[in-house]
Amino acid sequence: MTAAAFWILATVFAVRLYFVTRWRSSTAFLAATGVGVFGLFTTGVVVPEATIDAAMGGHNVLHLVRNLCVTVAVWLVREGIFSAYSDGDGYRRQLSHRPAVVGFMALAIAIPFTFQQFVPTTSEYLPENLNQPAVFIYAVVYMGLLGLLAMSVLKVCLRRQDSRPVRVSAAVVATGMTLIVLACTDEILFLSLEFVSTSRELTGILYMLFSPLFYTGVLLTSLGLGIPPMVKAGRYFQLQDRTALLVLTLMLSRSYWELGPTTWLHKVGESFTTKDPSGRLYEFMIRASDHRIAPTGKPTPWLASRVLTSVQSRFDGDPCSLHSELQTKAKP
Amino acid sequence: MERSSLTMEVLKSLDLPQYPNLSHLVAAVEGKYGKPLVFEEGSPETLGEGVTGHWIDTPTHGIVRYLPGVKSWSRHVVLHELSHILLGHKGKPFDGMLSAGFFSGVGKRRGVSWMCRAVDVPLDEAEAAAENLAFGLAQILQSAPKKSISKAERVFGL
Numbered sequence: 001m002t003a004a005a006f007w008i009l010a011t012v013f014a015v016r017l018y019f020v021t022r023w024r025s026s027t028a029f030l031a032a033t034g035v036g037v038f039g040l041f042t043t044g045v046v047v048p049e050a051t052i053d054a055a056m057g058g059h060n061v062l063h064l065v066r067n068l069c070v071t072v073a074v075w076l077v078r079e080g081i082f083s084a085y086s087d088g089d090g091y092r093r094q095l096s097h098r099p100a101v102v103g104f105m106a107l108a109i110a111i112p113f114t115f116q117q118f119v120p121t122t123s124e125y126l127p128e129n130l131n132q133p134a135v136f137i138y139a140v141v142y143m144g145l146l147g148l149l150a151m152s153v154l155k156v157c158l159r160r161q162d163s164r165p166v167r168v169s170a171a172v173v174a175t176g177m178t179l180i181v182l183a184c185t186d187e188i189l190f191l192s193l194e195f196v197s198t199s200r201e202l203t204g205i206l207y208m209l210f211s212p213l214f215y216t217g218v219l220l221t222s223l224g225l226g227i228p229p230m231v232k233a234g235r236y237f238q239l240q241d242r243t244a245l246l247v248l249t250l251m252l253s254r255s256y257w258e259l260g261p262t263t264w265l266h267k268v269g270e271s272f273t274t275k276d277p278s279g280r281l282y283e284f285m286i287r288a289s290d291h292r293i294a295p296t297g298k299p300t301p302w303l304a305s306r307v308l309t310s311v312q313s314r315f316d317g318d319p320c321s322l323h324s325e326l327q328t329k330a331k332p
Numbered sequence: 333m334e335r336s337s338l339t340m341e342v343l344k345s346l347d348l349p350q351y352p353n354l355s356h357l358v359a360a361v362e363g364k365y366g367k368p369l370v371f372e373e374g375s376p377e378t379l380g381e382g383v384t385g386h387w388i389d390t391p392t393h394g395i396v397r398y399l400p401g402v403k404s405w406s407r408h409v410v411l412h413e414l415s416h417i418l419l420g421h422k423g424k425p426f427d428g429m430l431s432a433g434f435f436s437g438v439g440k441r442r443g444v445s446w447m448c449r450a451v452d453v454p455l456d457e458a459e460a461a462a463e464n465l466a467f468g469l470a471q472i473l474q475s476a477p478k479k480s481i482s483k484a485e486r487v488f489g490l
Contacts, residue, residue, distance in 0.1 A: 019489050026487040084487035166484045228488040279471060282404075283333050286467075289405040295382050315404035315474070318353075322403050326371040326410065328355045 001215040005222055006040035012226040013037050019229055028083060029225055032076035036222070039069030050121050059118040060125045067142045068106050070218075074149045074180070075102050077221065081156045081170070096152070105145050112138035127194065127207065136195045140188055147184030150177040150217075169227040176220030183214035238277045244311050245281045246271035248288065251304040256291045285311045338461055339468040342418050351476060354407065357469060361414045368393050369417075371410065373400045379448070385409035386448035387416050389423055407473075408466055412449045415465035421458050423447040 013033040019025040042052055042062055053062040082091050091097055115134035122128055129135045157174035161167045190206035234240065249267050253259050259267065274280050288308055291297050300308065318325065335343075346360045362369055374397035379386060385398035394417065398409040416423070449459070481490055 016489060023489075024486075025489040029487070029489065080487060084484040087483075161484060163482055163485045163488075163490070165490055166482075166488045169488055228485070228490045232490050278474075279333070279467070282470060282474070283467060286405060286408050289402060290384065293382070293384065293399070293401070309402075312402040312404050316402070317404070317474070322354075322398075322400075322406050322410070323371070323373065325354050325407075326358065 001212065001219065002040060002043045003045045005215055005219040006037065006043070006045045008219065008226065009033055009040060009222040010037050012222055012229070015226070015229045015233070019232070023232075025229075026080045026083065028076050028080035032073045032080060033222070033225060035069050035076065036073040036218070039066050039073060040218070042066040042069065049123060053121040058121050060121055062121075063125050064110060064113045064138075067109060067146075071105055071109065071142070071146055071149065072102055074146060074153065075105070077173070077225070078149055078153045078156065081153060081173070084166070085156055085159050085161070108145065109138060109142045112141060126191075130191065130194045136191060139191050143184045143187045143191070147181050147188070150180040150184065153177045154181065165228050165231040169224050172224030172227060173221050174224075176217045176222075176224055179213050179217030179220065183210050183217060186210055186213060241277040241281045242271055242274075244307055245274075245277055245284060247307050248281075248284050248304060248311070251301055252288055252308075255298050256288065281311060282315055285315060333464060333467045335468050336461065336464045338419070339465045342415075342465055343468050343472065346418075348472065352472060354410075354473060357411075357414065357473065361417055365394060365417050370395050372397045374398060380450075382450050384449045385413050387413040387423070389417075408470060409449055411466040411469045411473075412462050413447070415462040415469065416447050416458070419458070419461055419465060421447060421462070 013030070013036075016025065016030045016033055020027055020030050041047075042065060043049065044052070049062060053060060056062055056065065079097065082097065083089075095101060112134045116129065116132050116138070117134075119125075119129060126135070126139055130139075154174050154177040157170040157177065159170075161170060186206050186209050190203055190210065193206065194203045246268065249264075249271055253267055254264050270280070271277070285308065288300075289312065292300065346357075346364075348356055348360055352360075358369060370393055372395060374385065376383075376399070379397060379399060383399075385396065388395040388397075396410055396413045398406050398413070400406055447458075447462075449462075
């Protein structure tokens with residue numbers, strides 16, 4: 001789960017970096033994904049945690065670094081979404097949107113961390129050190145702040161939005177944030193119960209629940225932030241038209257026009273390389289429609305027929321009939 | 333289909349708005365033709381087997397008949413016939429037509445000529461030119477202004 005989240009977020013970061021340089025998209029989302037990628041990198045998906053922690057002194061400082069990265073990333077996602085949904089920059093005047101707040105949050109998390117009795121690197125850092133009040137406070141403050149930030153992002157994502165890709169993206173991010181809020185609540189409960197040393201059974205369940213909730217939340221947030229760039233890339237490369245052209249060429253060109261294998265392969269290749277997939281698709285649609293009414297016409301397979309019908313509707317345009325369109329005289 | 337230089341030339345000569353619709357185009361063709369156009373739906377019986385549309389030129393008006401079907405395809409058939417007019421094709425004289433059942437509405441008169449779009453025969457030079465122009469016209473009719481994107485879309489990366 002963590003590895004999937006890391007690679008998805010790394011891909012989203014690379015795509016967003018291109019989009020920022022090419023189309024000046026949101027730098028807040030770029031920074032959020034960048035910090036998020038670094039945060040997930042520290043979970044040991046590429047280099048073992050122990051190796052990274054050893055480079056930082058070997059006293060679990062990696063734990064703090066990772067948590068600060070997540071906090072900053074969620075704060076940046078929140079900034080990006082606020083910036084997208086707000087008419088002006090007025091929201092920036094609010095205290096919670098000032099960059100200094102991230103600094104204060106980082107201090108609030110880091111200060112208790114420094115008061116602990118440091119132990120050598122361990123993968124079970126929290127459960128093993130929760131008997132230390134400094135570690136307990138550090139973990140509760142981190143989870144509390146992260147939960148509040150995630151809740152705030154969730155609230156913004158639920159605002160009305162006209163654009164469908166933005167709506168879908170915001171909905172997926174909101175689902176991710178909901179899971180993060182649940183994970184934070186779960187973790188605070190676990191920390192509190194563990195600190196007062198109550199039932200091991202209950203704390204065991206709570207401890208196990210955290211990772212699936214939290215990393216699914218991170219995964220969905222990464223996916224959500226990746227949706228608009230994917231939609232844009234799809235539009236830019238006209239993927240819908242290319243796919244329809246490919247399916248129709250694969251299924252119809254040989255049976256309709258009895259093309260030889262070499263010509264057929266060449267035509268299939270052109271579905272990917274043509275600079276004008278829309279024009280080519282229109283031409284194919286006309287030729288195929290002609291063929292269907294020709295006396296020597298061959299039958300059309302079901303799937304190709306469905307694709308052809310959908311392409312025809314795409315080019316139909318205005319829903320009024322052709323007859324009425326032709327009877328309408330243009331105003332001089 | 334690559335636009336031929338003839339197609340480019342004709343498209344340039346049409347005084348169309350930036351994003352024209354079919355009515356704009358018909359008006360422009362009528363202007364060049366100098367006669368009104370009448371559009372009628374045809375059938376395999378009136379058009380002939382394997383024929384999708386035809387244009388009949390009479391001294392007073394032009395008749396464009398098209399096979400009704402999927403709108404985008406029927407529109408293309410109309411565009412093909414309009415292309416013949418724009419390209420100044422003269423068509424075959426009506427008198428030379430042997431099987432002229434579908435001309436009953438026009439009457440056997442001097443000066444009447446016709447052209448048709450058949451699907452099962454190789455295109456001659458005039459038909460190929462008309463088809464090329466029809467694709468060019470279709471492209472113009474499909475052009476639409478780019479939608480401006482909202483701030484939210486821009487920030488999200490659309």
